[in-house]
Amino acid sequence: MNRRLSSPATRRAVLAAAGGACLALTVRPAAATPAALTLAIRKVVGEADVKPGKVQIELPPLVENGNTVAMSVSVDSPMTPKDHVKAIHVFTEKNPQPNIISVQLGPRAGRASISTRIRLADTQKVVAICELSDGTFWSHSVDVIITLGACLEDNLI
Amino acid sequence: MARTLINVPPKAKRGEIITIKTLISHIMETGFRHSNVGVRIPRDIIDTFVCTYNGEEIFRATLYPAIAANPFITFHTVATESGTIAFKWTGDKGFSATESVKITVE
Numbered sequence: 001m002n003r004r005l006s007s008p009a010t011r012r013a014v015l016a017a018a019g020g021a022c023l024a025l026t027v028r029p030a031a032a033t034p035a036a037l038t039l040a041i042r043k044v045v046g047e048a049d050v051k052p053g054k055v056q057i058e059l060p061p062l063v064e065n066g067n068t069v070a071m072s073v074s075v076d077s078p079m080t081p082k083d084h085v086k087a088i089h090v091f092t093e094k095n096p097q098p099n100i101i102s103v104q105l106g107p108r109a110g111r112a113s114i115s116t117r118i119r120l121a122d123t124q125k126v127v128a129i130c131e132l133s134d135g136t137f138w139s140h141s142v143d144v145i146i147t148l149g150a151c152l153e154d155n156l157i
Numbered sequence: 158m159a160r161t162l163i164n165v166p167p168k169a170k171r172g173e174i175i176t177i178k179t180l181i182s183h184i185m186e187t188g189f190r191h192s193n194v195g196v197r198i199p200r201d202i203i204d205t206f207v208c209t210y211n212g213e214e215i216f217r218a219t220l221y222p223a224i225a226a227n228p229f230i231t232f233h234t235v236a237t238e239s240g241t242i243a244f245k246w247t248g249d250k251g252f253s254a255t256e257s258v259k260i261t262v263e
Contacts (some may be wrong), residue, residue: 068225092223096189100223103232108215110174110235117225119187150187150225 037091040098041129044089045137054138055088055130061143063120066150072115075130075138085112087131094124095150119150159183161256163244168261169236177208177216180229181246181254187222203228203248211240236262 041050058072075085084107090100100118112130120126127141164178181203188200200222208216215234228246243257 072231095223096187097221097223099221101221102219104217105232106215108210108213108235108237109233111233113233114218115229115231117229119223119225 034093034098037093037098037127040091041089041127044102044129045131048135048137050129050137050139052139054132055128055140057090057126057128057140057142058115059126059142059144062145062147064147066120066122066146066148068117069120069144070115071118071126072113073128073130074111074113077112077132079107079110079112081107082133084133085109085130086133088112088114089129089131090118091127091129092120092124093127094122095120100126120144120146121149122146159246159252159254161244161254163256163258165242165258165260167259168263171236171238171262173236174233175236175260176231176233177242178229178231179206179208179244180227182227183246183248183252185220185222185224185226185228189222201249201252203246203252205245205247206230207245208232208234209243209245210234211238236260238262 055073055075059069063069073088073090075088077083077085085105088103091098092100101116103114105112123145125141125143127139129137129139131137160182162180166175169175183203184201186198186201190198192198202220202222204220206218206220207214216232218230220228239260239262241257242260246254
């Protein structure tokens with residue numbers, strides 16, 4: 001009887017501990033951004049706070065060939081001399097280098113929207129950060145699944 | 158001289174927001190790849206693109222190896238006056254290319 005009472009408690013404790021460990025293992029890599037990405041973002045924004053919103057990245061969710069991926073970034077801004085977008089920066093998580101493109105705009109742009117074609121090495125997160133004329137920074141990130149990554153065709157040339 | 162392709166509307170109304178599309182032929186070698194004998198291929202990219210409207214800078218982009226070969230960049234500007242829109246690309250190994258188009262604003 002004594003054994004029967006104590007054993008479920010132990011089992012429960014063991015299961016809870018195992019579950020907790022499992023959760024910690026699965027949650028941690030998703031939440032942690034690689035150091036290079038964080039460093040590249042810090043270099044641009046300095047000590048300023050980066051809030052989510054205003055900027056929007058358009059990327060296909062599933063990409064067959066990472067060598068050429070059409071990407072457009074737009075910012076919700078009136079683009080007047082008083083309130084405009086000063087810069088847009090785009091970063092990646094797993095490319096050999098975290099930067100993709102940095103763009104400087106002004107009120108003469110009329111519309112804060114750019115598009116280009118990029119390379120993506122792996123299934124990863126792409127982050128866009130915009131700097132407004134009032135000195136605030138806004139960000140948006142999207143996840144992209146890549147079937148064939150860029151930079152893998154080493155032996156083909 | 159690298160081949161370029163520019164799309165700017167030849168005529169625009171004053172104050173209208175126009176779309177500018179630019180394409181230039183360039184390999185954009187990343188510097189991260191190796192040849193079949195294991196030698197690293199040196200980086201050769203376009204790193205700066207500048208657009209000026211009648212001499213005033215309206216758009217500047219810093220490109221990194223993550224930009225695909227033959228960089229294609231689309232952006233916008235407000236048609237303020239008739240004149241010239243000039244484009245300049247500069248990069249590694251002394252690469253430089255310029256192009257300009259005329260625009261008539263009514």
